[in-house]
Amino acid sequence: MTKSFDSYQKRRLQSSYISVIISIALVLFMIGILGLTLLKSTKVANHFKEKVAMTLFLKDNVKKDSIQNLRTFLSTQPYTKKIIFVTKEEAAKTYSKDIGEDFLQFLGTNPLKDGIDLYLKADYVTPEKMEDLKVNFDKNNLIAEVSYDKPLITLLTKNIKRISFWLLILSCFFGLIAIILINSSIRLSIYARRFNIKTMQMVGATKGFIRRPFIWQSIKLGMIATLIALIGLGTVIYYLNKLAPSLALVKDYISLTYLVGGIIVTAFVITWLSTYFATQRFLNLQTDELYY
Template sequence: MDKSFEKYQKRRLRSSYFSVIISIALVLFLVGILGLIVLKTNSITKHFKEKVAITVFLKDDAKNDDIKILQAELKKAEYTKSVTFISKSEAAKIYSEEIGENFLDFLGENPLKDAFDVSLKSDFVTPEKMLEIENQLKIRSIVAEVSYDKPLIEILTKNITRLSFWMLLFSGLFTLIAVVLINSSIRLSVYSKRFTIKTMQMVGATKGFIRVPFIIQSIKLGIIGAFVSIVGLLLFITYINKMVPEIELLSDYKILGILFVTIISLGILITWISTFFATQRFLNLRTDELYY
């Protein structure tokens, strides 16, 4: 009978530990995803900003030497990421493929112009800086027109600013929720041993002596939960990296290192604090209050 009861208690204890580990792992996994987004915000915004391009249309009478000089200057410009020259014949071919018919047969001549597609560095993709670049290019004698999507730039800039604010807000809120959820799991684990705590106290054990084994055990569970969440994050990051390789999640070892160390530290810190206060509560209760 005693052996049967002992086995039951061990199964119950293992089940309790498993529940705590899963709770910690799930919460830290979600915190990790949020942390990854916060840490990679600059890379993500840079990726989208550098998709923006300015198209510089050239006049029909522009000389080849002048075009080459402008191309060389654009390549050396501080705002340029890459420059692609598109001749009017290439542009006509691309446009014909898009509309599904050769519009030159209908018009009889090519109304399109030679142009440069200039991809910009992310730091220069703001309404003010792009307007400045536009004005610099317009004064060139061979430039007919400078074109880019102004409404898109304004929307992109506003949304990035809003995103940064909300990400910081959600980070703080979610960290608080993580603390509360992990704390609840730890409190339930300690609650199941409240009579053991009181028995040890009644036979003369000090509060520190009683508390230490619970804290050590909880920290172990926190570390295990953190490593489980890290495995989940690595699988998640690998999947996202395959879908959007430009973000380069797996190659950014510094950010991944910061993220994983933070997750492990949170797992240790939250479980330590939660266990300390949970055991303290039951140590301060009277024996008759343990039943409520």
């Protein structure tokens, strides 16, 4: 009879461990997907920002040495992503191709100017910073005019802020759900062993001594769940990389390192804290309260 009961208890305990692992793995997988979305949304936003150019139109009859010095100066500035020098002849060919006819035949002369397309780093693509740069460039004796798409920059900045805000809200919401679900799963597994906790306490074991094996057991289950979640997340990333190779998911080692590290730390912290407070609750209960 005793062996049968012990076997039943063992199966019940194993079943609770499996449910805890599955619950934690699913939650961590969800957190991983959300984390990947957050990381790549920043990359995508920066990608679009760095496609916006500020064009510096040069004055007529500027010497080649002066142009080269200006290009060298711009290339060394912290805000510069890349620069492209466009001569007025190249600009005329591009414009003629766009309108479908050679406008130089009607005008006789080329009214366009040599220009430098300045592509900024993502941090500098904001209405305020680009306006400050424009003011500084207007003071340069070599530059006749500075042009960039102000409405586009304003719209891009507003949309990125709006998307980032809602992603942050969504992250907090799912993070709270993750904590609640993992905490509930661990508490249920410890609830099944509440009588063991109280028995150990009654024979003189300290709270720290009682808690220690439960915490290590939960951390082990959390690490197993983390491995399962990472395998699932790796599979998703592999197939997403095939569908959208431009995102470079597999080659973005920095983002992947942050993602994996974040999931491992999250699993460790939540399982440790949940187990600590769950065992503390049962340690503080009276014997007759264990039945409720």
